[in-house]
Amino acid sequence: MKRSKIAGMGFYVPERVVKNEELTRLMDTSDEWIRERTGIEERRYGRKHEETTSTMAAIATRIACERAGIEPEEIDFIVFATLSPDYYFPGCGVLVQRELGITHREAGALDIRNQCSGFVYGLSIADQFVRTGMYKNVLVVGSEMHSMGLDFSTRGRNVTVIFGDGAGAAIVQPSEDPERGILTTRLHSDGTYAEKLSFINPGCHGGYHRNRLDEPVDYGYPPADTYGEIFITPKMLQDGLYYPYMDGQFVFKLAVQKFPEVILEALQDAGLQPSDINLLVPHQANLRISQFVQKRLGLRDDQVWNNIQRYGNTTAASIPIALCEAWEAGKVREGDLVCLAAFGSGFTWASALIRW
Numbered sequence: 308m309k310r311s312k313i314a315g316m317g318f319y320v321p322e323r324v325v326k327n328e329e330l331t332r333l334m335d336t337s338d339e340w341i342r343e344r345t346g347i348e349e350r351r352y353g354r355k356h357e358e359t360t361s362t363m364a365a366i367a368t369r370i371a372c373e374r375a376g377i378e379p380e381e382i383d384f385i386v387f388a389t390l391s392p393d394y395y396f397p398g399c400g401v402l403v404q405r406e407l408g409i410t411h412r413e414a415g416a417l418d419i420r421n422q423c424s425g426f427v428y429g430l431s432i433a434d435q436f437v438r439t440g441m442y443k444n445v446l447v448v449g450s451e452m453h454s455m456g457l458d459f460s461t462r463g464r465n466v467t468v469i470f471g472d473g474a475g476a477a478i479v480q481p482s483e484d485p486e487r488g489i490l491t492t493r494l495h496s497d498g499t500y501a502e503k504l505s506f507i508n509p510g511c512h513g514g515y516h517r518n519r520l521d522e523p524v525d526y527g528y529p530p531a532d533t534y535g536e537i538f539i540t541p542k543m544l545q546d547g548l549y550y551p552y553m554d555g556q557f558v559f560k561l562a563v564q565k566f567p568e569v570i571l572e573a574l575q576d577a578g579l580q581p582s583d584i585n586l587l588v589p590h591q592a593n594l595r596i597s598q599f600v601q602k603r604l605g606l607r608d609d610q611v612w613n614n615i616q617r618y619g620n621t622t623a624a625s626i627p628i629a630l631c632e633a634w635e636a637g638k639v640r641e642g643d644l645v646c647l648a649a650f651g652s653g654f655t656w657a658s659a660l661i662r663w
């Protein structure tokens with residue numbers, strides 16, 4: 308079976324730079340707090356009502372197609388990863404397809420909801436399809452428009468300061484060289500602590516899951532025997548229960564455990580060592596997490612790519628943006644061993660090893 312490879316990449320971040328200082332005018336926070344705890348100095352926000360998750364994805368995809376030497380029309384399958392879709396449904400896969408003018412009926416689109424590990428999961432899906440010969444040009448795209456769904460009051464500061472907007476895309480094709488391409492992908496999940504990093508409204512849960520794990524939360528639902536249950540209640544709006552929630556310390560502790568674990572697992576699978584890695588591109592969750600992982604694996608600064616300082620955490624887009632940026636900077640050369648690793652809400656975590 309042929310290996311698959313990343314034939315071209317592209318990324319897009321909105322023009323508007325939002326420095327930490329700007330956030331201090333909206334909520335009780337400081338540049339110093341954000342830098343010290345997360346490493347973030349600035350992030351990008353899309354142009355409201357003009358740019359969306361799928362339009363940013365289309366820009367990144369066009370660049371990736373050009374670099375892969377194909378027209379968007381030649382894409383035969385789309386894997387779209389996001390937690391901030393344009394619509395509740397349909398998913399962004401078909402929206403980016405329309406945006407790119409892919410009209411032939413052979414194309415398929417799949418939306419995946421794996422948050423920060425979405426891109427690596429998507430890459431693994433593309434790898435399976437390409438290796439089995441089912442598809443020749445698979446688009447894997449991660450894109451997020453976080454700025455439309457964050458709480459910009461002090462109540463939401465622990466989450467809001469971290470996230471930024473952007474998109475990254477990769478075209479996955481069969482590799483002609485049996486030694487080069489995606490060597491392995493490792494995917495994991497554990498739903499035990501699903502709500503520790505979550506965005507649960509709107510949804511049909513009616514409080515069910517949260518009430519099993521935590522103190523019951525009053526969402527203001529009408530009585531259970533009422534038909535026409537509503538997703539968003541007036542109480543949710545009043546209490547701001549339609550924003551993302553994160554237990555930061557809990558997430559941090561699990562992330563620093565799972566990142567090294569899943570990287571070492573992939574290396575073992577391929578019969579390689581941490582020292583064989585030319586470039587580790589971790590999901591940009593927090594600079595402190597990446598530094599911890601780097602130290603744990605004994606990697607030098609030049610073996611790890613970090614750009615969270617400039618873009619914040621762009622969730623499903625963070626790995627393709629970082630990988631593409633590293634490639635553009637000449638940090639990914641032919642024959643290099645590149646390791647991708649992610650951890651995020653779910654919890655889900657994943658890694659991929661690529662011989663470039």
Ligand code: COA
Nearest residue numbers: 336337340344423464465468555556558559592593650651
């Ligand atoms: N500005 C100023 N103060 C803030 C703040 C902000 N933006 N956000 C939280 N605080 C305050 C808290 O209210 C708390 O105050 P208190 O001590 O008076 O109660 C204090 O800072 C410490 O909060 P805590 O949540 O314990 O801070 P932390 O050191 O854990 O850092 C995170 C918070 C979110 C930066 C950190 O937990 C983290 O990065 N976690 C992982 C997040 C992550 O990776 N998420 C994405 C996963 S893919």
